[in-house]
Amino acid sequence: MSVVYQKSRGLTDVSTHYCPGCTHGIIHKLVAECLVELDILEKSIGVAPVGCAVLAYDYFNCDMQEAAHGRAPAVGTGIKRVQPDKFVFTYQGDGDLASIGSNEIVQVAHRGEKISTIFVNNAIYGMTGGQMAPTTLIGQKTTTCQDGRKEELAGKPIKISEMLATIDGAKYIARVSVDSPAHIRQAKKAIMRAFQTQLEGKGFSLVEVISSCPTNWGKSPVEALNWLRDNMIPYYPLGVYKDWEAE
Amino acid sequence: MTKKLMKGNEVIGEAAINGGCRYFFGYPITPQNEVPEYLSKRLPEVGGMFVQAESEIAAINMVYGAAGSGARAMTSSSSPGIALKQEGISYIAGAMLPCVIVNMVRGGPGLGGIQPSQCDYFQATRGGGNGDYRLIVYAPNNLQETADIMSEAFETSDYYRVPVMILGDGMIGQMMEPVEITPPKKKRNLPAKDWATTGTDGKRKPNIINSLYLNPAQLEEHNLKLEKIYEDIKANEVRYEAYNVEDADVVCVAYGTTSRIVKSAIMECEEEGLKVGLIRPITLWPYPDEAFDKIKKDCKGLLCVEMSLGQMIDDVKIAANGRWKSYFYGRTGGMIPEPEDIKNEIKKIIRGEK
Numbered sequence: 001m002s003v004v005y006q007k008s009r010g011l012t013d014v015s016t017h018y019c020p021g022c023t024h025g026i027i028h029k030l031v032a033e034c035l036v037e038l039d040i041l042e043k044s045i046g047v048a049p050v051g052c053a054v055l056a057y058d059y060f061n062c063d064m065q066e067a068a069h070g071r072a073p074a075v076g077t078g079i080k081r082v083q084p085d086k087f088v089f090t091y092q093g094d095g096d097l098a099s100i101g102s103n104e105i106v107q108v109a110h111r112g113e114k115i116s117t118i119f120v121n122n123a124i125y126g127m128t129g130g131q132m133a134p135t136t137l138i139g140q141k142t143t144t145c146q147d148g149r150k151e152e153l154a155g156k157p158i159k160i161s162e163m164l165a166t167i168d169g170a171k172y173i174a175r176v177s178v179d180s181p182a183h184i185r186q187a188k189k190a191i192m193r194a195f196q197t198q199l200e201g202k203g204f205s206l207v208e209v210i211s212s213c214p215t216n217w218g219k220s221p222v223e224a225l226n227w228l229r230d231n232m233i234p235y236y237p238l239g240v241y242k243d244w245e246a247e
Numbered sequence: 248m249t250k251k252l253m254k255g256n257e258v259i260g261e262a263a264i265n266g267g268c269r270y271f272f273g274y275p276i277t278p279q280n281e282v283p284e285y286l287s288k289r290l291p292e293v294g295g296m297f298v299q300a301e302s303e304i305a306a307i308n309m310v311y312g313a314a315g316s317g318a319r320a321m322t323s324s325s326s327p328g329i330a331l332k333q334e335g336i337s338y339i340a341g342a343m344l345p346c347v348i349v350n351m352v353r354g355g356p357g358l359g360g361i362q363p364s365q366c367d368y369f370q371a372t373r374g375g376g377n378g379d380y381r382l383i384v385y386a387p388n389n390l391q392e393t394a395d396i397m398s399e400a401f402e403t404s405d406y407y408r409v410p411v412m413i414l415g416d417g418m419i420g421q422m423m424e425p426v427e428i429t430p431p432k433k434k435r436n437l438p439a440k441d442w443a444t445t446g447t448d449g450k451r452k453p454n455i456i457n458s459l460y461l462n463p464a465q466l467e468e469h470n471l472k473l474e475k476i477y478e479d480i481k482a483n484e485v486r487y488e489a490y491n492v493e494d495a496d497v498v499c500v501a502y503g504t505t506s507r508i509v510k511s512a513i514m515e516c517e518e519e520g521l522k523v524g525l526i527r528p529i530t531l532w533p534y535p536d537e538a539f540d541k542i543k544k545d546c547k548g549l550l551c552v553e554m555s556l557g558q559m560i561d562d563v564k565i566a567a568n569g570r571w572k573s574y575f576y577g578r579t580g581g582m583i584p585e586p587e588d589i590k591n592e593i594k595k596i597i598r599g600e601k
Contacts, residue, residue: 012453043446045316057455063444065315066457068338071308074300078312078320079444081296082270086446104308107301 008032010041012061021214021221024052024120026178028059030188031091031118034195035062040087045079047072049101051093052126060091070101073108076115087198088115094135095125098160102134105164105206112169112203116194119160122211123232130216134158137231142216157235161208165241171203173242177210177233179225190240202244210236250425255415256281258390258426259349260289262397263321265428268347269295270320272309274302274328277361278417279351282323303328307335307348314344315456317443319401323349325417326367327358330375336410337376341458343442343473345404347397348382349413351420354581362581363417363504368558371414372532379470381477382412383484384531386502390424392529399431403484406435407476414531416554417581418504480533487535488527495524497596498542498571500563501552502528505584509552512589523593531559536566546571548596552589553577574601 007013010032018024035041041062048056050069057064067075072090080088097105097119108115124142125131132142132149135157139148149157161175172194176187187209194205210232212224219227240246253261259282263271271290273283287297300306306322313320324332329350339346352367354360367375371384383403387393397413404411444454460466488506490513492498501509506527516523526538542549549571551560557575564573576592578584595601 041447042449045444045446047312054459057457061453063446063454064456065312065444066342066455066459067311068308068334071304071311071335074305074308075312075315077298077300077305078270078272078309078314079316080312081298081309082313082316082318082320083445103301104305107305110301 008036010035010061012059014058016059017055018052019215021212021224023178023211026184027118027120027209027211028056030184030191031089032060034188034191038192038195038199040195040199044087044089045083047076047079047088047090049090049092049096051096053091053093053120054127056091070096070099071104072096073101073104073113073115073117077108077111077113080113080115084114087195089118090115091118092120093126094119094121094123094133098134098158105160106167109164109167109170109204112171114198114201114203116198117206118191119206119208120211121160121208121236122213123157124213124216126213126216137235159236161206161241164206169203170206170242171244172197172205174240175208175210175236175238177228177238179212179228193243197244210238250427252423253390253426254281254421254423255390255393256351256420257285258394259323259397259413260285262394262428263347264289264293264295266398266401266431267319268321268401269293270313270318271322272298272300272306272313272320273322273324274300274306276325276328278353278420279323279325279349281420282349303331304335307332307339310346311335311339311342311344314339314346315342315444317440317445319405321347321349323351325351325353326355326364329367329370333376336382337378337380338458339410340380340382341378342456343408344456345401345408345410347400347404347411347413349415352414352416354579360581361417363554363583364579364581365416365503365505365554366558366579367414368531368553368555371412372562380473381532382410383407383480384412384414385529386414386531387419387529388503388506388527390422390426393419394426394428395432398428399433402431402433402435402437405437407480409476409480414503416504484530485533485535485537486529487538488529489538489541490525491522492524492526492538492541493543494522495542496522496547497550497593498524498526498546499550499552499593500526500528500559502531502559505552505554508584508586509589512586512593515586515590516593521593521597534562534566539566542571547599548572548574548601550574550576550592550596552584554583555579
């Protein structure tokens with residue numbers, strides 16, 4: 001009997017703690033597959049965030065560092081400067097990257113640091129139980145905006161990919177989703193491209209992955225993906241925002 | 248090598264390179280700017296790397312990443328900047344990463360001032376960040392000692408996997424003295440950094456640099472492991488200078504720049520026939536409790552002198568453990584104690600007027 005599909009060896013052989021229907025699992029899988037297919041798993045050092053993916057260091061089958069909340073790009077900078085020939089990636093959520101770590105992500109792009117970031121945007125703080133994030137949509141209910149986010153109180157959701165694409169040192173910026181097989185294939189292509197950007201020494205790269213949080217959105221996994229398609233993708237358009245080769 | 252006239256902050260930089268440091272991550276703040284300035288030029292000359300970070304917070308987290316990669320890395324700053332680094336320092340301590348942090352202390356609280364101060368003693372010795380952890384804290388009082396301590400600091404930190412802090416002040420950073428920078432004297436047997444994240448190369452299981460333990464039993468176990476290292480440090484790394492302690496009617500206790508002023512006051516007292524001693528802690532943690540055991544039973548009192556409103560005095564009282572009365576004299580905000588004022592305090596203790 002031949003094996004037609006198996007778990008990527010880029011992932012460790014443990015069960016994850018992610019909630020049913022959460023898309024972190026798909027994103028982990030894509031990242032792991034790219035590391036293996038580019039043959040860089042053995043020279044990779046990943047940086048885990050604080051947030052739902054805090055335990056990512058147990059899931060990726062490569063060397064890992066666990067960073068303080070929002071500081072993964074700074075930690076990644078330290079790693080890459082010491083080991084310029086290694087592959088360095090950070091894996092961060094929207095509270096981590098777009099709120100407490102917004103300075104670190106802007107400056108890592110500004111320096112053109114040769115690292116890659118996977119930015120998982122699910123429009124909410126997941127691990128702490130569903131508080132409002134900078135990416136929470138207008139009208140979206142969370143535990144800290146129980147009547148829905150209001151623009152006059154909290155502003156409009158921040159668009160990280162669009163913002164980072166304006167920075168010269170950012171060489172590849174794309175926004176993808178993993179809500180359908182077609183989108184998953186596109187997401188993997190974008191992650192491959194981001195990783196190649198680093199491998200070719202071009203500069204900073206980031207892939208924003210629009211993600212669902214059935215638990216804290218109060219929806220079933222299917223309802224959550226539908227809500228993502230109907231609400232998140234219209235506000236956060238998918239696409240490549242920056243590509244060094246196109247320039 | 249012959250002695251060279253150097254500025255304190257530059258001594259820090261050159262001695263760091265001498266001690267094997269190749270990575271510096273920092274952010275500008277007075278009065279320590281000559282440290283990053285010097286290293287920005289010197290590190291590339293020795294195959295190292297200088298990065299000006301976007302903030303003190305980022306700088307210390309870059310140190311985390313670099314130290315976790317097995318490199319000898321450092322950062323320097325001054326009081327408000329060190330306050331910003333505390334989160335990172337706590338994570339570094341928790342993840343057992345070696346590194347060196349320099350604090351050229353200035354007056355506080357808040358933005359405070361830019362003149363020399365010792366108001367960060369609590370922050371340095373009591374754990375400025377969260378959690379059960381310690382730093383090895385050195386407080387040199389002259390530039391040759393600064394050079395020697397700085398040269399050895401990376402080796403010490405590597406040996407224990409505990410971050411080292413050099414606590415200077417604006418005076419140490421800004422003054423010039425003749426200095427000879429020689430290879431570190433104390434050579435330790437350092438194990439390979441087999442815990443560093445350098446890529447598995449397909450030859451070993453992944454290494455993880457981490458301070459998160461969700462299971463309280465595991466966190467307690469980890470903290471007890473740290474505590475055991477701290478006990479080792481207490482047993483082996485205490486440093487101090489004792490001057491005429493055994494016979495003294497008053498023993499002064501002072502560190503860093505202040506200890507030099509106190510020494511002047513003591514010399515003047517001696518000319519007047521008074522018996523005054525000095526304990527100068529060189530390590531602020533671990534604290535040299537043992538130095539106090541040599542003080543005679545009927546000593547009239549201890550005088551702790553600081554450029555603060557009284558922080559090390561707590562450790563003086565702990566070391567004295569009720570055996571002698573402890574008194575305090577200090578100036579704050581960047582003001583410096585005068586020998587004359589210290590002399591008056593000493594005399595008051597001798598006359599029983601304190």
